[in-house]
Amino acid sequence: MTATEQNAFDVAAAKDRCKRHRKRILDMTQYVTALHVGGAFSSTEIVDCIYYNLMRPGSNGNPVGDDAPDTFLMSKGHGYMIQVMLLVDLGILTEEHLRGYCTPHGILGVHPDYGNPGIEASTGSLGHGMGMALGMAYAEKTRGTNGTIYTVMSDGEVQEGSTWEATLMASSLGVSNLVAFIDNNNMQSATFTTDTHPSFYPVVEKYEAFGWEAVEVDGHDSEAIFNAVQSRSGDKPLLVNCKTTKGKGVSYMESVPMWHYRSPDPEEYKQAIREIDEAN
């Protein structure tokens, strides 16, 4: 297990980890086809930063475990593969779990299942995470345990009315221990979010109007994500609008709709690994 890093931000370490996560996901594409690669790659730096830099460790030094104070809920269930890789990195899931992915003898499927190691809620249907994250945050606040709840939504998911219901309620209840990220890769399934819902923009102002603190960052800049959370005022729920690229890191995948749910062939795989290795 890699020790959780607190406070001091190590840019090089974050880059190395994110390269490792992406390559592991690419490795899996070579023996299973049921993978949301594009959406996992757009969430990579966000989810890595949450687990390694934002969540506080429990008594055993791991941010995931019975007495670890904070919680991560993957509202964007189709981004699960990056969460799986973080849980492998942290020793919560194993290579054996990965080998069982989507097979009758395994416990891991395409979306997060509550009850599996390190999984705090079942998602996959969009628009459920914010309500549950709010309930969790409210429980932490009123029971005096004061854990912070981190959640990652997709930009398409924010079209769900349930997301806005809970967004409104979070600020009305003054729940300040809730930090939500939008993995804003401008794509949903096979279309561009800017085409489907041009009225969704600007995002930050909408959340501010709903009583949240909100900030926009480059969602592939780990240090910027970290700083956005560290520098918040802390008296309101926080929204971090992360501008991202679907399929980030592999040139032929970036912002190409078919890579929402497709595995590269062996030649494409080699090229993808090479590009990730050679990136800065």
Added chain:
Amino acid sequence: MRNMFSQTLFECASENPDIYIVVADISPAGPMMDFQTNHPDRFINVGVAEQTMIGMCAGLALKGCQPFAYTIATFTLYRPFEMVRDDLGYQNLPVTIVGMGAGVIYSTLGGTHHTMEDVAVASAIPNMRVLAPCDPAELVEATRYCAYQKEGPVYLRIGKAGEPTFTDTAVDKFEFGKIRYIQKGTDVCILAYGTIMAKAMEVAKELEAKGKSVSVVSAHTIKPLDRPGIEAALNGHDQVIVIEDHVPEGGLSSRVKQIAWDVQAKCKLHTFTLKDEFIHNYGSQDDLLAAHGISVPLILEQVA
């Protein structure tokens, strides 16, 4: 019933700090006001946002709380159905969904406020249990059960106001998962759940006046249904009557018919349900029930 529920939950919440109530646009009055006043952090009104009511309850339960979701019955299941199914059912969380004023109690508010299919909808979800106590005394027992159980989600179907008590001299005690004899006879057995029990008791009196020995059963736990208990009722009486303020599909009547076939029951079996039709007329609750064939004279016409 709603005041008895609130009173009981307030008492449970005073004993158990894990209990929270999340309501959707309900004005707290009477004992519900006591809950809000004494436990302000554990009373949450999300307003007109039923999906958030259920989602928040799931999040609270995921952190070890014992939440209750509470609003008018029709809004507890239908609007937030996927949250009920995924957040509560799939994750198997100990959340109680309280459907208040179920059936056609809101008789003048139109079909949008009638809860005619809730038992079928809730029962269809794996892990979901369905409870429908027949009177305020039984509701106290059911509420206390829900306030402490950790097995999974429960849909608690309740009335509204002014329901009489039938179970103070009941033959059986309340036990989750078991049918409960309020009175025991030998000829006829009437099975009912929830507030429609008032009709069952009236029918029993009329049949007794004609010389019949009549059992009356509160089938308060509709899921899991007490199959051995239903089999014994079918085999132990010449005539069985089921009365429910619910559509024919997926309620108690269809389950009892299924069991009767399975055990090749010899008794006569009569079922009285709402029709598979929306109700477009107005009037009292009794007027609406009668329009769908549920009144004491209409039942007696068929069974006497």
